[in-house]
Amino acid sequence: MSLIRLHDVAVRFENTQILREAFLRLETGERIGLIGKNGSGKSTILKLILEQVAPDTGTVTLEQGVKIGYFSQFSELDGSATILEVLDGLFAHVTEIEAELAEIDAAIAAGPDADELDRLIHRQAALFEQMDHVDGWDYKRHIDTALTTLGFNEAHRTSPIDQLSGGWRNRAALAKILLERPDVLLLDEPTNFLDVAGVEWLESWFRDFRGAAIIVSHDRKFLDSVVTRIVELENFHLHEYPGNFGEYVVQKQFRLKNLQSQFVHESELLAFESEGIADRREAAKAGSKGLDRKLASVKKSRAPRPVDEIITEIYRALHVKDVLCRVEGIGKSYGDRTLFEDLSFEIRRGNRYVVLGANGSGKSTLLKVLTGEEKADAGKVNWAGGVSIVSYNQMLDELDPEDTVSHAVNALPGSLAFSATRKSVNRFLAMFQFSEADLKQKIGALSGGQRARVAMAQCLLSGASVLLLDEPTNHLDMSSTQVMERALVHFPGAIVTVSHDRFFSEKIANRYLVFGADAAAPSAVAVRAA
8 A cells, every 4th residue: 555655746946956757655564765965855755745845746645644753863852841751741642541550450459349340350451452552561661772772861861852952852853753653754864863773773673663664864784774665866856776775786787787878987886885785795694804804805906996096096196104193091081971091092094993882982072182172181192293184074064155165175275186186186076976066156055965075075185194084974975975985995094983874884994993892891992903
């Protein structure tokens, strides 16, 4: 049965075409992964279903009585109630049954006559059946499991929602929608503010969810685990691919071969993706170090593709010292809470550190200590003389709305745009989906995802020896993420990145910093090779 149907839908905003001849059906139990470039119209699809946007032509039809739950990464959850009070309110029908059962227990204990006792027992049995049907016996455990896995401590649970940060409101909204268990879930970037444990819990939650879902996400491993069909929004149309993300990668390569040249480098990037999926699956089957070395050797022996040649041409002029930074015994606490202590490691040329750990464990604080935004309570961060570092998040925060994209990307002091050939830089920006028209736009007119691409291009072309990246995949579409990954793999300097994106982490990491690696000492940080 089709719960949602889009038939020949077209949408324009002012002079911009968003959708044309769009067809989509969501069947019972289906989970669609909706993907596409930033600004392509993914959120518009969700707004059409929610009746927040009307189609210019065509129809959007919902099955009568279908219950829809919508999560946006920009949470609208607010108010003076705590998240515990909000979630308890979802189970008001259960608490009413519990109250009536308590009254029946008291009435039976009072010793009624036979007829009244028979009536009470029959009513009690009916209420027990209702509790079984709505899984009411365990609702408090379900609430606690959701909040615990999403990282809510006691303070977060008992604070008014209005006093929570945007990220915590997002998680609260996600917990509310998941516990409501609607017929159809519409999720817009649900993993953006979750750590790895939170994403894995969400994946396991979906295994028991019997409803249907449309999920807008750039998290490839999450899509691989959860969805049953990929729908890609491309050139104003919807293209469908049965199966999960890994199957989409293979199917789209065949589709591109049958089309006239469409996007110059997309087939190459998909080939990289396909190789990465195959390599990881083969390694997971065998699990031997010998095979890991063999796979590394296979990767090295693969002939370079034009994408790699463009990137290596840009980085040819970047000369980097061997030892860039020595971190010696640093520690950081807030009040009586220790985030990390006695942490020592080196940052050397070619190191690609991925920082892992639960939300709130101190990962982002470590990056701020490395940049000097925060001071360590103990120890030292010793940068080698003349080493330049750049922070993606600072770049993003400091973008000038009045600046043009071209000037922002090309005019940074020390930018590789001055040392690499203009042809190489232009080809690189084209891979990053910047057209000639895009480069002339003002940053203030761009979407959040487009601004993220500008900041990432600035970082990759900055000429810095060290890149510090805090959740760099959060606002990038898949194509931009793939280009970034290829650039980071070839970057001759060092990278320290915080990321919950497992697909991204597995692709680029050759070192890990794992927060909370020692359960006996939550402030411990393990440093290990990939």
